[in-house]
Every structure is written in C-alpha cells, then in structure tokens.
Amino acid sequence: MRVGIIGFAGSGKTTIFNALAGIGGDVAPGKAGRINLREVQVPDARIDKLSLMYQPKKTIYASIQLADLPGQAPGSGGGFDANSIAKMREMDLLVIVARAFDNPYINAPIDPASEIGGMLAELLLADYTVVEKKVMRLRKEAAKGTERDLFEQLFATLEAEQWLSTLELSEQSLELLTGFRLLTLKPVLVVLNTPEDKADHDSASELIEPLSSFEAPIFALSAKLEAEIAELDPEEQLAFLAEIGIQGTARDRFIRAAYKSLDLISFFTVGEDEVRAWTVQRGANAQTSAGKIHTDLSKRFIRAEHMTCADLIELGSEAKVKEAGKFSLKGKEYITQDGDILHIRAS
Ligand SMILES: Nc1nc2c(ncn2[C@@H]2O[C@H](COP(=O)(O)OP(=O)(O)O)[C@@H](O)[C@H]2O)c(=O)[nH]1
Numbered sequence: 001m002r003v004g005i006i007g008f009a010g011s012g013k014t015t016i017f018n019a020l021a022g023i024g025g026d027v028a029p030g031k032a033g034r035i036n037l038r039e040v041q042v043p044d045a046r047i048d049k050l051s052l053m054y055q056p057k058k059t060i061y062a063s064i065q066l067a068d069l070p071g072q073a074p075g076s077g078g079g080f081d082a083n084s085i086a087k088m089r090e091m092d093l094l095v096i097v098a099r100a101f102d103n104p105y106i107n108a109p110i111d112p113a114s115e116i117g118g119m120l121a122e123l124l125l126a127d128y129t130v131v132e133k134k135v136m137r138l139r140k141e142a143a144k145g146t147e148r149d150l151f152e153q154l155f156a157t158l159e160a161e162q163w164l165s166t167l168e169l170s171e172q173s174l175e176l177l178t179g180f181r182l183l184t185l186k187p188v189l190v191v192l193n194t195p196e197d198k199a200d201h202d203s204a205s206e207l208i209e210p211l212s213s214f215e216a217p218i219f220a221l222s223a224k225l226e227a228e229i230a231e232l233d234p235e236e237q238l239a240f241l242a243e244i245g246i247q248g249t250a251r252d253r254f255i256r257a258a259y260k261s262l263d264l265i266s267f268f269t270v271g272e273d274e275v276r277a278w279t280v281q282r283g284a285n286a287q288t289s290a291g292k293i294h295t296d297l298s299k300r301f302i303r304a305e306h307m308t309c310a311d312l313i314e315l316g317s318e319a320k321v322k323e324a325g326k327f328s329l330k331g332k333e334y335i336t337q338d339g340d341i342l343h344i345r346a347s
C-alpha cells in the first residue's frame, strides 16, 4: 500500500514524512523535487500481545509505504510537472498536507482552504487531461460501445468538476480503467498542519470547521511537534503526550485513518517462528487472503484453521480456544475479518 504525501512547498510534507517514519529531526526548507520513500510499520496492540504470548523469533507488523512527493510553490499556479503526476498515479492513497501554521519562509498568507482546493483542482485537471485525450480519440474513430460510453461519462463528470469517485462505477468499468490510474478515483485524506498549541482534533476544531465542505476526511496534527516526539524514546513519548494532554501519537492515529480510508483489514499468522500481520482489502475471502502469504497457498488452498485474536488473547492459548469451541475450519469463500488468526492448509 503506497501513501503519497502531496501539498504546497513549505506545508510540512517532509516534516510529516519524517515524523511518521520515526526519523524526527528538523528539515531544511526548499528541498523540492526530491522523493523520499520509507516503509512504515502499522502499530498494532494485538501483534504486541501475540508476540508476548508466542515469543517468536520474528514479529512482523503490517506496513505501508510512505512517499514524500515533490511539492508545488505556494501561489505559483504553475501546476505539477508530468513526473510528479506520474508518481501520484502510483499511489493507493493521496494525503494532502495543508498549512495552518505560520511558516517564516513563506510569504503567502495562511489559507489551508485554498491549499486544499488548489490541490484537489490539480488532481482533477490531471485526470481531465487524460480523459479528454481519450474521448477525443474515441469520438474521432466514431467508436461505439462500453468504452466510449464510459469515457463520455467520465468526461462529463470531470467537466462538471466532480470527482470520478462520486460515480458508482461497475467492477467491469473499474477494470477497464486500471491502466489509467486516475487520481480522482483514489481515496484522499487531508492533513491540516496546525500550530503546536492546536495539535489535536479538539483544539483544532475552529481551524477544521471552515474546511468541512471538502469531501475528504480532515486530520489535524502539528508536524513539528510530532517530529520532536518521534525523536524521543518510547517511554519518554508517553510521558510527553500525557503532559500535553494528547491521546497517543498522531502517527498512530494517522496510520489508522489511512487504513480506514483504504478499507484495509489485518489478519494474523502465529507460531514460534513468526507472529505476523497481513493486510487485505475488506471483503477478501480466505483464499485471496492465503495468496497474500504465498501464491501457492492460494492455488492449493484446502481450508483455513480459524480463531479470532480477541478469543486467543482472552483465553490465553490455542488449546483453551479449542476447548471453548471457538476454533473452526473455514472454506475458500469465508470472508476474512479484521483480527482473524488463520492457519492455511494447502495440498
Ligand atoms: N512551527 C512549525 N513549523 C513547521 C511545521 N511543519 C513544518 N514546519 C517547518 O516548515 C518548514 C517547511 O517544512 P517542510 O516539511 O520542509 O515542508 P515541505 O516543503 O512541504 O516538505 C521547515 O522549516 C519546518 O521545520 C509545524 O507544524 N509547525
């Protein structure tokens, strides 16, 4: 899962990237054009508990890949270059960072609403360009059928400045569009980079309120504060957060929000060698889930031994789960649930 961080230069993208990646540290301004990539673990208390229980050689959390994408100069009106757009197309989720803090390096006023609006307009324009080109060709060829109809519909939608994600497209249509990697079909999350004294959702509510007309979920945090927290030891972090009265780090909250907007769930495999979280799309069945572990497990799937993480943690051992009648066998079509522990049997 790839999460691309986008926004105007100086909005705090790199600072947020560093904080989320746990790198910390201050960043020099104006490092435009550079793309930072980092695999980030998804914190999960269930994995912590399972790992304590099994004492495995390896404990592996789910992860997402973060990309700090090139920014755009504030008020430049110049748009993104083709390379930046191409990078965005590779992402599964786009995170727009909007500045609500005073950045001494930037002359432009604090105006997160226009930053968010500007970014959304850029994404729409990028799709418009692609769809327009395709429609013009189909029209010229006097093409008829599903493809023509679909692209006419997309074109009309973008011309009306509506996001393509507002359309209820069939599986078949989405399939047809995969290769185009349209930006306005991707989920979007907004990070409002707030001043340090408005670093959580409640104290930032007056800043969030004017942004409520945007469809995307808004997520308030202070990049600078988070980057400072990321530099502390885990115990120091908790003490510090308690002191300033914030519930958990924004890193945790953000990653959970990202998961939610991607409609992802985690299932687990457990054992003495390895306790591990796997990520699947909500609605995936047991066979598809097995394929995350190994393609052979999916192809040669027989059944999945199943228990829930909640039962295992509550009862304390696999044997106790079995005794309680909470262990079962599932077929291919079983829909994997968040928190399932699966052991795949294959031929
Ligand atoms: N006060 C304050 N400064 C910040 C915050 N986030 C970023 N900055 C500063 O703003 C400048 C630009 O941040 P940077 O992350 O490089 O922005 P980018 O261009 O979007 O990557 C840097 O000097 C950061 O230290 C914040 O939440 N509060």
Ligand SMILES: [Mg+2]
Residues within 6 Å of the ligand: 013, 014, 015, 031, 032, 068, 071
């Ligand atoms: Mg940067």
